[in-house]
Amino acid sequence: MSCYKKIIILFLFLFAINLQASKAYGNEDRDILFAIEFERLNDVSSAKFLYLKLFEKSNNYEYLLRYLSLSLNQRKFKEVKYYALNNLDKESLQYEQILRIYIISLINLQEFKEALHSSRTLLSQNKSALNYEIVANVYFAQRKYKEAIEYFESSYIVNNSPKVLFNLVNILYAYANEKNKAISYLETHIRLNGCDYLVCSKLLSIYQEQKNLDGIISVLKTSYFSKNSNSYYSKDKTLNLLISYMAQKDINLAISFLEKNKLSDDTLFALYKRANLLTKAYLLVKKIYIKNKEIDYLAQIAILEFELAKNKSKVLNSVIEKFEKVLRVLDNHVYQNYLGYILIEYDKDIKRGLMYVNKALLQAPKNVAYLDSLAWGEYKLGRCKKAKEHMQEVINEVGEDDLEIKHHWKKIKECLK
Template identity: 35%
Template sequence: MFKSALLTGTLLLILTGCSLKEPTLSPQTKAFDEEDAYTLFALDAEAHGQYATAAQLYAVLYEKAPRIPYRDHFFENLLHAKQYDDVLENTASFREREGFDAQVERYRIRALIGKGEMKAAEVAALALLEQTKAKQDYIGVSEIYAQQKQYNTALRYLESAYDIDYDEMVLDRMAVILYVNLDRQKDAIAQLETHIRLNGCSERICKRLAGLYSEQNNIEGMLGTYLRLYSNYPSKDVADAIVRIYSYQNDMVPLKHFLEQHHTDDALLLKLYINAKEYAAASELAESLYKENGDANYLGQSAIFAFEGAEDKRDPKLVAETVEKLKTAVKSEKDALMLNYLGYLLIDNDVDPEAGIGYVKAALQQEPASPFYLDSLAWGYYKLGRCSEADATMKKALKAMGGETDPELEKHVKAIAECLKRQRKTTQGK
């Protein structure tokens, strides 16, 4: 029935006795014993890019079992193999036997395009469109004009195709031609925005629109599009894009609201709570993160933020709970900040200053020049009555501060100075 360049002699398969106008074969009925085997070989050849071989096998299949899928696979494989002359010969033969068939004519047009015979393809495509008025044929004509760089004409045919059912793939092509080929950026964006208002924000169209806004560096347009896209198609990539835009604009409040609503990046949300000194929210989120992944660092942060947000920081129950959580945290997470915080709690609240000094020294092993950790150590010595050591350590802290200070440190400096005075008086009195 079909002739392939690989088929010669008696295997040309141009048989006049086989016609699709005969009764259609049932899909469940085998036309010949080897039909399944031939089909598997043909599919395997297609999968491995052996298109000429696949075309030959489908020619045999269509000769013996005239099913439309075999016919279509035959032409598709010839086109993939760039055997355009064979396509033209076989489509002509088919038309002589079977009469006009729109799909077979489309294969002929694609072969003409493949051979570079654009004018002949244009004439054939326009004639086909006149008969079918089908969306795919409007698109086909448009592609021929686009290849000839007649973009305004190509756009008109795409618009006709789009008017049939508002196909977003057609709209996408229209937007590209408008934006890239016709330099009509505003019109491209307006087309996409109008479609989204009327038909919703599909993934394809919203990503295209966001891309065009990005080309124009229109940050607000990008953000609005990504927010609409995320509401319909939530994904990490889109969420990350939204976070980047909010961060770039330094819009921390809407960023925080977005993260609170969708929880796409709780680690970042935790940082925002900390920066805003929303300690209760930070503590709750850190505890949730600890339960979720078992990271002891989050347990420690939860304890610290709960303590920082408390009204009565001298409440023995609060201090005890914070100490226990921090002890658990520092067993596996030797974080300097948590070690110092735990140590200072033990020291300042007279729970166990000796143990507190041990934790502070562990923090100083990591950051030996930290003025805050040195201050904690000095305060520990003070609590134990070791005023000279407290004074010497505090001087190191002040030096590390570089002349700066804070109310807590100043209070410690005064207390240690008073301790030294009392110690001298005691010594002189003896």
Template identity: 30%
Template sequence: MYWRKAIVALAFALYGCGGIEPNFGPIYQAKPNGDLDIMNAYFMIENGDTSKASEIFYTLYKNSGNELFLKEAARLALSARSNLLYQIMGELNGNDAQTLRLKISYAILIYELDEAKKLALKLIKMDKSSQNYILLANIYAFEDDINKSIELYKKAYEIDKSEDNMIRVITIFNDFLGDSKSAIRIADDWVRQNGCSSRACYILLDLYSNSSDFDNMVRIYEKLYLENESTQYLVNALEVHLYQGDYQGAKRLLKKYEFNDDLLSQIYAQLGEYNEAYEVAKRLFELTNNVEYKAKMAIYKYELSKTKELKLIINLFEESVYKLENPVYYNYYGYLLIDHNIDVKKGLELVLKAYFLDFKSAYIIDSVAWGYYKLGNCDMAMEWIEKIGAKDLEQGEFKIHYDKIKKCIKGKR
């Protein structure tokens, strides 16, 4: 367990030392005719042989006595955990910031945490940078002194509130300390003050998602939309509302930004606000001349008024349903004609058309059975309704129809 912690701590410490990316400037200033060896060392790093590169810099140090080569050898040896690490670190002297970071990394690696803390405090006296406070905080975190580590991470963030540092700090809080509330608070405050950059807000969205905070997910998606003007963010926000079954939230979003009136009419219908649904569908038909909106108008008008405006409803269906070849509209219109005894034969023809377009729908099968029942053909009605699963036949309107068909058959016997 401690070894894994030490490796993570070492990664943070090496970040402070510049990682293992080539650092040509200082090295070339120190070169004693070692250009070829230096280039060879960095080629080895690119090929993944960091340990061998460390040995080359250590040899250059031995030949020249220049501390810059020794520091580079130590940095690479720490990264590779090479066999020469103990020997190289034994020769590393000095109290400059870079040397102290290397010594801290080594102390963490061999789990001498008290020594690492002592060196880190010394480093902070020299340089009160955010980076150095993070380094000290890491040491306390790996000692499981969570309160002290949190105090230091917060101090580091107070010093440097750049986006990079914010992301670094909230990653530590969330992933290593398990303190998602602090991570969210820091990220949210940063976004409020600095705006919704993609990186910051995507991380914040991820944090909210992990905590199932859907309202704040919607808020951040809206903020992203306002700052980037991409409708996809509104679609994402809408998906969150629909995932929750929050149709009121979906309605608010669709009305506010007016980016999908077709869906708005369906949301109105879902909420039972059929007059609003009808008016939106009517406006969309007038704008587009798309007859599907007439079929939707017919449905919304029926749900709103039932039989009060049958003439208008039938006209809307007649002007649309045959052009659409859609099982939903065939079934809805056909069932209306059947159930209200307006034209049962025509209604049965329509629901049979719906069945041939979608033969798996229990609702369409029920409509066909109901059509045969209304025509007095109860045996055929039973043959059809039994296509619906037994479990469904015990529920709602299916059960009402099933019981009436059974009663009809018994009456004939």
């Protein structure tokens, strides 16, 4: 919420309070407006001065609460302690809120004995989740983790708050060395209440720390399908993360998940290629291209059409036509080299093939695949000395382990004899 909206809400709230009660003094409305304006201008000291004046003249505890809240934000804990303690009135509607603020000031001043006494008094008067949490925080500040856990658990039992559970789990996991109990709390909450961001993100971070792939996948899957999730991640980001971890465990698991749920054809296409499921990739990329007409996918169709063909010569014209259409739009060095190499290898148009390869090399001059294509084109034109110079660069860089490179190197050396 923007600061401007907060100021408007605060004004309406204080103005409504003022309407409900008779004015304590003539300039009360003016002082409310000035105090709110000072807040908007971030002149906190002036705003506090007016809120305290408003309280002292009207005895309206909402003004005191605003004064104390601003003082807390300034970390003026002695000031908060003084004004909260001296204005505790059990008859006021704001008594509990002021007592809680008083306890917070005591915790920050490390006056734990009085903080514990006051928080226990508060809890005895009202066993709310928030009051259990206040006691828990007093114990936590003293590093009394066993007691803090007990009161955080009581608070969580009352209202199943994700925020309370988050704090409870942090203590169990990081301070009390009860990691399994912490995980159990999180898993149970998700199973019963859905995937709240705080809870799911905490469990996810624990599983990531433990490198528990099954756990990570389970949380991300729950988060993705949860209708009530207010996840930090968007649906797309959650899905991408989920698929990444699934593929890390087993690429077929990721493929199966996307196929079953009919999700993200782009990601599925990439996985098909990684898994060398070229027929599936070819059928899917044709479907994607028909749907969105993105020219890059036409290049992918051309590559797969060529790779899958048992008789390459039969598909050459179709593949070349597709690549030429693509390269009229895209300046892509991968596709330039691919088309260039086909034109060279199959003697369709060696000079034009070299033209495409040289274009690719302008963008990636050290790419050994492109240098290999260049050397092979020069060889095909009978320029064996040039071919050897380029091929020597390839051999120096990657050696002769690749069968195609080994074949080209052999032919080029024979050409020079």
